[in-house]
Amino acid sequence: ETESLLKFKKSLVIGGASGLDSWDRKNPPCKWFGIFCDQGYVWGLRLENIELAGSLDIEALTGLKSLRSLSFMNNKLRGPFPSFKKLGALKSIYLSNNQFDVTIPKDAFDGMGWLKKIHLEHNKFNGEIPVSVAKIPKLLELRLDGNQFTGQIPEFTHKLHILNFSNNALSGPIPNILRTMDPKLFEGNKKLCGKPLLTECYSPYNLSEEPKPSSKKKTSKFLYIVAAVVAVILALLIIIGLIIVLCRRRSYKQPLMSPDSGTSSLQKRAGIQKGDKGQYCCHSKNRVAKRMIHTTKLSFLRDDKGNFDLPDLLKSSAEIMGSGCFGASYKTLLSNGSMMVVKRFKHMDSAGSEEFQDNMKRLGRLNHENLLPIVAYYYKKEEKLFVSDFIDNGSLADTLHGHRSLEQPNFDWPTRLNIVKGVGRGLLYLHKNLPSLMAPHGHLKSSNVLLSENFEPLLTDYGLIPMINAESAQELMVAYKSPEYLKQSRVTKKTDVWGFGVLILEILTGKLPESFPQSDKESEEDITSWVKSIFKGEWTQELFDQEMGKTNNCEGDILKLLRIGLSCSEVDVEKRLDIKEVVEKLEDLMKEREGDDDFYSTYASEADGRSSRGVSSEGINLS
Numbered sequence: 001e002t003e004s005l006l007k008f009k010k011s012l013v014i015g016g017a018s019g020l021d022s023w024d025r026k027n028p029p030c031k032w033f034g035i036f037c038d039q040g041y042v043w044g045l046r047l048e049n050i051e052l053a054g055s056l057d058i059e060a061l062t063g064l065k066s067l068r069s070l071s072f073m074n075n076k077l078r079g080p081f082p083s084f085k086k087l088g089a090l091k092s093i094y095l096s097n098n099q100f101d102v103t104i105p106k107d108a109f110d111g112m113g114w115l116k117k118i119h120l121e122h123n124k125f126n127g128e129i130p131v132s133v134a135k136i137p138k139l140l141e142l143r144l145d146g147n148q149f150t151g152q153i154p155e156f157t158h159k160l161h162i163l164n165f166s167n168n169a170l171s172g173p174i175p176n177i178l179r180t181m182d183p184k185l186f187e188g189n190k191k192l193c194g195k196p197l198l199t200e201c202y203s204p205y206n207l208s209e210e211p212k213p214s215s216k217k218k219t220s221k222f223l224y225i226v227a228a229v230v231a232v233i234l235a236l237l238i239i240i241g242l243i244i245v246l247c248r249r250r251s252y253k254q255p256l257m258s259p260d261s262g263t264s265s266l267q268k269r270a271g272i273q274k275g276d277k278g279q280y281c282c283h284s285k286n287r288v289a290k291r292m293i294h295t296t297k298l299s300f301l302r303d304d305k306g307n308f309d310l311p312d313l314l315k316s317s318a319e320i321m322g323s324g325c326f327g328a329s330y331k332t333l334l335s336n337g338s339m340m341v342v343k344r345f346k347h348m349d350s351a352g353s354e355e356f357q358d359n360m361k362r363l364g365r366l367n368h369e370n371l372l373p374i375v376a377y378y379y380k381k382e383e384k385l386f387v388s389d390f391i392d393n394g395s396l397a398d399t400l401h402g403h404r405s406l407e408q409p410n411f412d413w414p415t416r417l418n419i420v421k422g423v424g425r426g427l428l429y430l431h432k433n434l435p436s437l438m439a440p441h442g443h444l445k446s447s448n449v450l451l452s453e454n455f456e457p458l459l460t461d462y463g464l465i466p467m468i469n470a471e472s473a474q475e476l477m478v479a480y481k482s483p484e485y486l487k488q489s490r491v492t493k494k495t496d497v498w499g500f501g502v503l504i505l506e507i508l509t510g511k512l513p514e515s516f517p518q519s520d521k522e523s524e525e526d527i528t529s530w531v532k533s534i535f536k537g538e539w540t541q542e543l544f545d546q547e548m549g550k551t552n553n554c555e556g557d558i559l560k561l562l563r564i565g566l567s568c569s570e571v572d573v574e575k576r577l578d579i580k581e582v583v584e585k586l587e588d589l590m591k592e593r594e595g596d597d598d599f600y601s602t603y604a605s606e607a608d609g610r611s612s613r614g615v616s617s618e619g620i621n622l623s
């Protein structure tokens with residue numbers, strides 16, 4: 001360790017009195033200035049406020065096997081972005097208030113599975129935020145404020161405890177997972193849009209484009225040259241493409257369908273291509289015509305909604321609602337006045353056409369009050385759109401974790417219990433009617449539970465596993481994050497039960513499952529182990545969501561539901577209940593409440609036009 005640190009010292013440009021005089025062979029490194037040790041091994045370096053300049057030679061530190069934390073805050077460091085990924089066991093990096101003015105390479109944080117804290121604020125970092133930062137599995141703190149980052153904020157795999165993107169030059173929609181955060185964390189980025197900011201993403205298509213001539217001044221000569229080369233290549237490609245199309249047209253004497261010249265809002269915003277004219281030229285005339293018709297039509301799964309088609313959809317005005325793991329969803333107002341949601345799915349190109357259409361037909365046959373039906377879909381090898389009704393009340397995730405205005409009633413216990421019951425019924429129906437699927441829902445989470453105006457839950461994004469590319473499913477779908485998948489690479493019907501258990505705990509605690517592990521604990525922790533660590537068999541106020549308000553003497557029932565949630569999230573699949581058993585337990589819990597006049601939901605009563613009356617004065621107030 002001594003040699004590694006002395007080599008590192010040699011690479012530093014030290015200004016003023018640094019205290020680094022203590023770094024010599026006379027004393028063990030644990031006694032040196034700025035060195036922190038754990039059981040005699042160097043654990044952290046903290047060289048702050050000592051006018052360090054030049055760049056950092058991370059290579060020299062690779063000999064420190066116990067090194068977990070680096071802080072070089074408040075110095076004058078610059079140069080290339082230090083190759084921290086060579087120190088794969090690092091947990092925290094602090095480079096705030098330095099003079100770095102480079103673009104961070106895309107893969108700068110690849111493989112940093114232990115990293116929890118990155119503080120890069122107040123430098124001059126530019127270019128895009130590296131995608132690798134959004135994939136760090138344990139990341140909890142990310143401060144990038146006060147830099148010159150451009151482009152879009154990447155999609156994060158989970159919610160962070162601390163983050164700040166303010167005062168950069170970021171653009172485009174804020175990823176869905178960050179939409180409930182404080183808007184201040186995004187301030188000072190003129191082109192960012194979507195929740196939690198007030199600026200709506202009217203035209204995400206345009207916003208996501210690179211800056212146009214207005215940014216001329218900033219564009220370097222080099223960029224001009226690159227742009228010119230790209231333009232020439234594009235022009236050549238277009239000419240070659242035209243020649244190929246003309247040749248094919250001539251050889252097959254097949255007139256192509258005249259292109260629909262008007263680009264529609266949804267089409268523009270989502271960048272959706274219409275039926276490809278060129279790709280069918282090599283087939284016989286009849287087949288071409290047939291397939292062409294097929295590719296410009298929506299396939300309807302519901303008869304009662306079939307008064308529009310793809311062109312209507314593409315023409316209608318659209319607003320982005322958020323982009324999840326599988327693509328963006330657009331709220332679309334049709335000319336007939338219906339408000340629909342169009343979800344543009346990514347990661348669905350490995351299922352063959354027949355397999356895809358069969359699965360869609362199977363989903364189309366489902367009919368249950370707790371499932372949101374898919375109204376129609378559009379299938380092309382490289383484009384999949386799902387159309388469903390817009391649900392005005394939003395999702396359970398919004399209700400649980402979104403900002404609540406003072407006028408809004410508490411999200412009370414009866415409403416929560418009713419939602420849990422509905423989700424259970426929806427899942428049981430899926431399990432009975434999709435018996436061939438290994439996890440009939442497969443992607444149960446609070447943003448995939450929508451709430452009707454009576455606060456009845458409506459499940460979405462169910463039955464997708466056969467259509468999603470295997471590798472993306474493993475990375476993104478809730479089912480594959482289950483203990484049985486992580487430990488034994490298994491997904492079973494009970495995987496949905498595990499997801500349901502996590503959802504029940506989320507509903508009762510108000511905690512977002514993705515926000516675990518907790519920042520103050522070193523061990524890996526999920527919502528289940530957190531609940532278990534606090535719950536000792538009796539009422540524990542700190543466990544439950546304060547937003548539940550008065551519990552109206554229902555603590556016994558709340559605890560019963562908590563126990564059901566815990567037995568659903570049992571790690572051992574064999575011991576875990578199956579969905580039928582869970583629903584039976586829930587029905588029993590509901591039955592016990594029947595006839596109880598005090599058991600009254602503030603939400604349901606509002607929707608029914610009745611006044612709230614379920615709150616007795618002696619009820620326990622959680623808030």
Ligand SMILES: Nc1ncnc2c1ncn2[C@@H]1O[C@H](COP(=O)(O)OP(=O)(O)OP(=O)(O)O)[C@@H](O)[C@H]1O
Nearest residue numbers: 321322323324325326328329341389390391395447
């Ligand atoms: N039919 C709908 N009506 C109202 N809101 C919807 C509808 N479908 C989706 N949403 C909401 O729009 C947002 C984006 O949904 P989307 O399904 O694209 O992503 P997600 O559910 O967050 O993630 P994933 O892609 O993993 O399912 C979510 O908040 C979701 O609850």
